[in-house]
Amino acid sequence: MGSHSAAVQPSSAAFSAPGFATRAYRADIAAGARSSASDSGWVSLACQLELAAELAEPQATTHLRRAEVLAGEIAEPNALARVVLEWQTAPPGALEAIVAVADQAELSHAFRLAAHVLDSLAAANRSLTALERGRIVARRARIAHKLGEVEQALDRYMQLLRFGRDEQIPELEARGWAGRAILAQVRGNYPEVRRCARRAARLADKNGLIKISRDAHHSLMIAAAMAGEFDDALAHGWHLYNTSLGDATNQADALLNVAQLLLDSGHAAEARAGFAAVVSRPVPARIMLPALGGLAMANAALGEERVVFWVASEVARIEEAGASSFAVASARLECAMAFVGLHRPAPAAQQARAALRLARAGGFHEVAYKAESLDVSMPVGAPARGPLGPRGAAVALNVEQLEPGPMPVHVAVEFSSSEV
Amino acid sequence: MSGARASQAVTTGPSAAANVLVAGLDRYQLASIAGAFRNCGAIRTVQSFEDLRRSLRESSNTVEIVVLAARDQYGESARRTIRELAQERPRAAIVVYCHIGWQRDTDVRTLAVNGAHQFIFAGMNDDIIAVRAVVESAKRQCAAECVMQLLAPVVPATLHPMLEAALARPDGITELSALAASLGVHRKTLFNICKRAGFLGPAELLAWVRLMLVGYLLETTGCTVERIAIDLSYPSPTALRNAFRRYIGLRASQVRACGGARAVLEALCRRMRSCRQIH
Numbered sequence: 001m002g003s004h005s006a007a008v009q010p011s012s013a014a015f016s017a018p019g020f021a022t023r024a025y026r027a028d029i030a031a032g033a034r035s036s037a038s039d040s041g042w043v044s045l046a047c048q049l050e051l052a053a054e055l056a057e058p059q060a061t062t063h064l065r066r067a068e069v070l071a072g073e074i075a076e077p078n079a080l081a082r083v084v085l086e087w088q089t090a091p092p093g094a095l096e097a098i099v100a101v102a103d104q105a106e107l108s109h110a111f112r113l114a115a116h117v118l119d120s121l122a123a124a125n126r127s128l129t130a131l132e133r134g135r136i137v138a139r140r141a142r143i144a145h146k147l148g149e150v151e152q153a154l155d156r157y158m159q160l161l162r163f164g165r166d167e168q169i170p171e172l173e174a175r176g177w178a179g180r181a182i183l184a185q186v187r188g189n190y191p192e193v194r195r196c197a198r199r200a201a202r203l204a205d206k207n208g209l210i211k212i213s214r215d216a217h218h219s220l221m222i223a224a225a226m227a228g229e230f231d232d233a234l235a236h237g238w239h240l241y242n243t244s245l246g247d248a249t250n251q252a253d254a255l256l257n258v259a260q261l262l263l264d265s266g267h268a269a270e271a272r273a274g275f276a277a278v279v280s281r282p283v284p285a286r287i288m289l290p291a292l293g294g295l296a297m298a299n300a301a302l303g304e305e306r307v308v309f310w311v312a313s314e315v316a317r318i319e320e321a322g323a324s325s326f327a328v329a330s331a332r333l334e335c336a337m338a339f340v341g342l343h344r345p346a347p348a349a350q351q352a353r354a355a356l357r358l359a360r361a362g363g364f365h366e367v368a369y370k371a372e373s374l375d376v377s378m379p380v381g382a383p384a385r386g387p388l389g390p391r392g393a394a395v396a397l398n399v400e401q402l403e404p405g406p407m408p409v410h411v412a413v414e415f416s417s418s419e420v
Numbered sequence: 421m422s423g424a425r426a427s428q429a430v431t432t433g434p435s436a437a438a439n440v441l442v443a444g445l446d447r448y449q450l451a452s453i454a455g456a457f458r459n460c461g462a463i464r465t466v467q468s469f470e471d472l473r474r475s476l477r478e479s480s481n482t483v484e485i486v487v488l489a490a491r492d493q494y495g496e497s498a499r500r501t502i503r504e505l506a507q508e509r510p511r512a513a514i515v516v517y518c519h520i521g522w523q524r525d526t527d528v529r530t531l532a533v534n535g536a537h538q539f540i541f542a543g544m545n546d547d548i549i550a551v552r553a554v555v556e557s558a559k560r561q562c563a564a565e566c567v568m569q570l571l572a573p574v575v576p577a578t579l580h581p582m583l584e585a586a587l588a589r590p591d592g593i594t595e596l597s598a599l600a601a602s603l604g605v606h607r608k609t610l611f612n613i614c615k616r617a618g619f620l621g622p623a624e625l626l627a628w629v630r631l632m633l634v635g636y637l638l639e640t641t642g643c644t645v646e647r648i649a650i651d652l653s654y655p656s657p658t659a660l661r662n663a664f665r666r667y668i669g670l671r672a673s674q675v676r677a678c679g680g681a682r683a684v685l686e687a688l689c690r691r692m693r694s695c696r697q698i699h
Contacts (some may be wrong), residue, residue, distance in 0.1 A: 019588050020561045022532040022539075029533055040528035047539050054553050066544050073523070140604060149581070151612060155605040 021046035021120075024112035033109040041074035042105045045098070046113055049120035064124045068094035075100040079107075085247075086211045087135065095125070095132060099139065106143060115143045134160055134172035141179050145186075154183055174203035174212045181219040193223040214240055214250070221257065230265040231392035237261055238395040252283045256291050258399055263294060266385035268301035270396040273403035279314075280404040282412035285323040289315065292411070293334030300338035301382035307407065308338045312351060314411050319358075321413065329358035329367045336371065340379050348376040439484035440464065441512075443472040443501070444492030449517050449542070453487055456551035468492045469501040476509065482640075485555055487515045487540075490526045497527070499534050506535025511566060511640055513537050513558035517546075537561045563640075564588055567632045570685050574692070576617040579625065582610065586629045590652045594630070596623055620695065628691075631667055632684045634660065638672060639680020645672040667691075 025043050029035060045067060052063040071094065079100040084092045092100075098121050105114040122128065122136050141156035161176025163169075177200035184192035201216035203209070217236045224233035237258040244251035259274025275295035279288060296311040312335045319328040332355035339348035352371045359368035388396060440463045442453055450465065457463055466472045469492045476483065486505060488498050498516055505514055517540045518526045528539065538558040540546050545554060564587035571583055585602045586593050593599050599622070600607045610622040619625065630652060637648050649660040664672055668687040675683045 019584050020537070020557070020564070022537055023561060023565065023584075025529065025532050035529065035533075037527075037529075040526065041523070043528050043532050044523075044539065044541060048541070048545060050557070051545055051550060051553055054557060055549070059547075059549050063545060063550065070544070137604070144604070151609050152603065152605050155609050158606075159604070 019112070019116055019119075021050050021113065021116050024116040025110065028110040028112050031109075031112075033111075033113075036108065038074070038076075038104065039108075039110065041070070042101055042110065042113055042117070045070050045074065045101055046117050046120065049098070049117060049124050053120045053123035060124060060126075067124070068098065071097035071101050076104055079104045088208075088210070095121075095128070099136070102139065106146070111143050111147050115140060115147075118143070130163070130167050131169055131171065134163060134169065134175070137163075138172075138175040138179065145179075145183065150183060150186070154180065157183070170203045170207045171209055171212070174200045174207070174209055174216070177203065178212050178215045178219070181216065185219060185222060190223045190226050193219050197223065210243060214243055217243075218257075221261075225261060225264070230261055230386065231389035233261050234258060234265075234388070234392040234395040238398065248281065249284060249287070252278050252281055252287050252291075255399070255402070256287055256294070258395065259291070259294055259298075262396060262399060263298055263301075264383060265388065265392075266383040267388070267396055268298045268382060268385075270400045272298035272302060272304075273401075274399045276404055276407065277399075277402040279411050280408060282414055284414045285318060286327055288411055288413050289318060289323060289327040289331040292318075293331040296331075296335050296338035297341075297382075300341035303342070305342050305344070308335065308342060309347070310407065311335060311338075312347065316354075317410065318413055321415070323413070323415070325358045325362045326364050326367070329355045329362065329364055329371075332358065333367055333371050333374075336374055336376070337380075340374065340376055341382065343379060345376040348374070352376065439482060440487070441466070441472065441475070441483050441485070442487045443467070443469055444489035444498070445487065445517055446489070446519070449489065449519070449540075449546075452540075452546050452548070452551055453517075455548045456555065468494055469496050469498060470494075472501060473504060476505070483509060483512045484641075485513045485515065485559065487517055487555070490516055490518045490522065490531065497530075498536075499527070499530055502531060502536050503534040510569075511562060513555070513562040515540060515555055515558045518542060537565075560588070560590075563633060563636055567629075567636050567681055570681055571629070571632060574685070574689060575625075576619055578613055578617050579619060582613070582622065582625065583629050586626055587633060590630060590633055592653070593626075594653050596626065599626055620692070627663065627667060628684070628688050631663060632681050632688070634664075634672075635675050635679075635684035636681040638676040 021043060024046070025039070048063060048067040048070060052060050052067055055063060075097040080092050080096060083096045083100045083103065084090055087096070089096065098117065102114045102117040105117065118136050118140050122133060128136070137156055137160050141153045141160065144153040144156060157176045157179035160172050160179065164172030164174070164176055177196045181193050181197035181200060184196060197216045197219035201213060201220060204213035204216055217239050221233050221236035221240065224230070224236060237254060240254040241251060241258060244254050255274055256278050259271045259278065262274060263271035272295065275291050275298055278291035279295055283291070292311045292315055296308045299307040315328060315331045315335060332351050336348045336351035336355060339345075339351060352374050356368055356371040358364070359371055439461055440457060442450065442463055443466045445453065445465070454463060466475055469488065472488065488501065490498055492498070502514055502516070505512060514536050515538050516531050516536045518528070520542045522541055538554045538561065540551055540554055545551070564584070567587055568583060572580065575583060581603060582599060586599060589602065593602055596607055596610060600610055614620065614622050614625065620628070634648055634652065637643055638645070645660060646657040649657040654660040654663070661672060664670060664675060668675065668684055670678070670683065
């Protein structure tokens with residue numbers, strides 16, 4: 001049987017904390033990390049963990065405990081709740097608090113500091129279980145990926161996978177496979193994405209690992225969509241929607257993906273229902289804006305001009321409220337394309353100019369290119385309605401039934417920090 | 421306050437040129453530092469950051485460690501002083517001693533961004549053992565940063581994490597397996613990264629990084645080769661001397677006389693040029 005609850009004793013070099021907290025933080029700031037008052041707490045925690053990792057017992061444990069108290073004071077409740085939800089542990093302990101702080105640093109793009117906190121934690125806490133240590137390795141792999149250290153990330157996911165298999169800890173093996181799927185997606189190797197994500201999904205679904213299951217099915221959805229296998233993609237997307245019940249934001253995100261798949265496969269009416277269902281809920285701007293853009297495209301395919309004008313005005317309102325300029329630029333571009341589809345060149349040009357302005361200012365080259373090359377006088381037809389198999393058809397029917405009543409006067413946007 | 425009274429030498433060890441400078445600490449903090457440095461050298465104390473800056477301008481003596489409060493008795497933040505120290509005395513390790521209640525009113529992040537290496541937090545890590553460890557870590561970090569500053573322009577950026585890891589734990593990372601483990605990668609990945617960068621192999625790179633650090637320590641401290649070999653976990657002082665001969669063609673005393681780390685860097689550059697000629 002795997003030593004699920006046994007302490008793991010790594011060699012000292014394997015878990016020595018590389019680097020220094022203040023140096024890591026300076027490098028993050030130099031690389032453009034968003035700085036805020038919270039950073040002081042993170043740096044302090046990182047320094048304290050670094051010290052605990054340096055010292056011998058019993059001082060090491062004394063200082064680790066003090067770091068844990070500090071983490072409990074500075075961890076944001078939302079960040080802590082996300083760790084608890086992901087790990088399916090309750091109530092949260094000191095480990096979850098420290099990891100939550102690392103997540104907060106990661107969200108602010110202080111990747112090196114986040115990595116330092118995790119490495120120091122692994123080095124300082126000699127009583128971590130194999131599962132806990134593996135979960136830290138998984139986060140480290142994700143951060144390595146975000147730092148552009150793809151090979152290092154892959155190595156960590158491979159370690160996780162082998163360790164999980166050897167110790168018979170399904171969660172760690174599943175995390176390893178899911179991580180490999182994500183890296184394969186970055187490289188555009190979709191057969192590899194499917195191979196790894198299937199294994200992750202199988203392990204995760206069998207063992208009730210909700211977050212890992214969602215990540216795996218998300219990868220499978222993307223891989224199927226890239227292969228034009230919409231039936232399969234819709235089935236995975238709908239699985240994501242169903243497993244997000246109770247989590248409004250993730251559910252909206254899943255529905256957005258399903259609606260986009262329906263639009264891409266030529267099912268504009270069903271897509272419109274899905275996008276409308278998303279925009280009629282209070283959701284973060286990162287979900288609202290693509291949903292509005294999709295709603296415009298779907299309505300244009302159905303010849304519904306009024307809604308497209310409404311979407312354009314809502315996007316402008318959200319832009320003024322300070323949403324991410326990339327999301328706004330993308331939504332503006334979709335509005336432009338929708339107006340082109342409706343043979344309305346003047347508003348199309350206006351939206352395209354707005355998209356181009358934002359894209360040039362933000363360095364969003366793909367959006368800029370598309371906005372610049374959009375011919376407002378030459379409508380491009382909507383995707384042809386392709387046949388769906390039984391699974392895809394069932395999803396389309398379910399989504400159609402979600403269509404809400406009349407659109408609100410204004411959409412409700414949540415301007416909160418995005419999730420890890 | 422006169423210059424003579426403002427600057428006090430608190431001698432806790434053998435009479436020697438002060439290489440530890442403390443500024444703006446209260447009595448409790450001073451006692452903590454004095455306890456940690458007992459029998460380890462003289463501590464020079466100044467009251468304010470203005471006095472500290474003046475003291476450093478007026479003296480060219482080496483200062484190995486500066487411990488300063490986050491705010492001096494006149495309410496001045498250490499931020500500016502740290503920034504100036506980091507620029508004008510890059511070889512001084514900077515430790516900030518944060519007072520009780522630091523969580524409420526100390527801008528740790530700004531002090532870190534301006535150049536503080538390590539922090540002592542009152543009530544958290546200000547016991548003697550911890551203070552010693554924090555100061556040692558600050559010295560190690562300062563040395564690592566100085567060496568990285570020399571290496572960064574000549575070593576490809578993709579290899580910098582390897583250099584940083586080796587310099588952060590020179591006592592523990594003495595061979596490739598340890599380096600790979602500290603970075604969480606397979607040994608083979610180190611070879612792949614070096615090959616893609618078109619640079620020296622990882623074992624040789626590690627040897628050079630360690631010799632750079634040795635060169636820095638020879639130049640900036642009075643430590644003997646024997647002491648450095650023990651501290652950096654070389655198999656023996658002879659092994660270190662042999663490494664100097666093999667990689668640099670100089671004796672340790674010659675390296676010390678020829679600029680320490682810079683002498684090693686010049687040898688590394690010659691090695692890189694000869695590699696490029698061969699290929």
